[in-house]
Amino acid sequence: MRNIKLIIQYDGTKYRGWQKLGDSDKTIQGKLEDVLSKMTNEKIELIGSGRTDAGVHAFKQVANFHTESKMSEEDMLDYLYRYLPQDIVVTEVVEVDERFHSRYHVKGKKYLYRIWNAKRHNPFLRKYCTHVPEPLDIDLMRKAAEYLVGEHDFSSFTSLKSKNKSKVREIFSIEIKNDNELVEIMFHGDGFLYNMARIMAGTLIEVGAGRMDADSIPEILARKDRSLAGPKAPCSGLILYDVEY
Template identity: 55%
Template sequence: MRNIKLTIEYDGTRYLGWQRLGDSDKTIQGKIENILTQMTRSKVEIVGSGRTDAGTHAKGQIANFKTDSKMALSEMIEFLNRYLPQDIVVKKLEEVPERFHARYNAKGKKYSYYIWNNMIPSAFERNYSFHYAEELDLELMNEACSKLTGTHDFIGFSSLKKTKKSTTRTINELSIQKDGNLIHFTFVGDGFLHKMVRILMGTLLEIGAGTLQLAAIDEVFESKIRSEAGITVPAQGLFLDEVYY
């Protein structure tokens, strides 16, 4: 039995997210599994490094599947990219040890979020950034990034209710780069809770716009109350860039 690791890039605009939903053909996982099943002539299930929400994109999603197929990797990747929709691309295939698991072996992830910061929206960036017209104080937002960096209980910055699992995570990097009207936020950490990046991003925006105080970050860490943090920004500005192993 072979264990094959995939590196996948996708535009999530048309899809309901990564995770297969019953018989739905509107998920990334579902699309890839359908083609793999055709290719190997046996039912294939893939394991992703984690779910991405409807509308979220990926430049480096990782998944793996097991197969008895003897097909060469070069033939597999050619078959996949020939029959997958053009907005899903398998960038790389690797044969990995049997015990490799895309989700359980992941040590960290890197995400990007893009803001189109201008009164006038962009026709071209609308599916790949969030249009936010308010003037932003980037210096204050950098201070907020420093407060969020490190090891904390992030349950107040997630959509999770109470859970028995640990909600403590470490953010190693949270940085901002501005290029004209486009602002690029980078999040690197050992893991992220459900909608955590989108809620952190909304909190940073509200602090930058002056509608939320910088002190709110410490208050949310202490209270663990979701409603005290910022908005949940839309999914289309979010990219999964890389998964670390």
């Protein structure tokens, strides 16, 4: 049995997220499994490094599957490029050790959140940026971001309802770049809870717009109350940028 690792890029605009759903064929995992199953003449179950929400994009998603197929990696790559929809592209196919698991072996992830900060939106970037018309104070956003770096209980920054799962994660760094109208926030951490990157981005936007105090972040973390953090930022601005092993 071979273990095959895929590196995948996708535009998530018209999909209901990564995870396959029984009532919809509009998922990234579902599209990939359908093509992989036809390619191998086997029922393929694809393991992703993690889920992305509906409308979220990926510059580098990682997944793996097991197969008895003797097809070469290059032939697999060509087949997937030919039969997948144009908004999903597998950029790399590699046979890996049988013990490799794309989710359990993750050491870190990077999420990029992009904001078009101008009075009018950019029609060419509207699917890949969140439009924020009011001016943003980047220095205040950076100040707030510093409080989020480190190991914390991120209960205030997730939509996850379970009380049995740990909400503790470590954020290694948050970098905020401003290039004229384009603001980019890079979150780098050991893992991210459900909606965590979008809620952190929404909170930083509120701080930048002057609707929240940068120095309120420590108390928001300490209170472990989702209602105290900012809104969940729109999905269109979020990109799964990298997965580290």
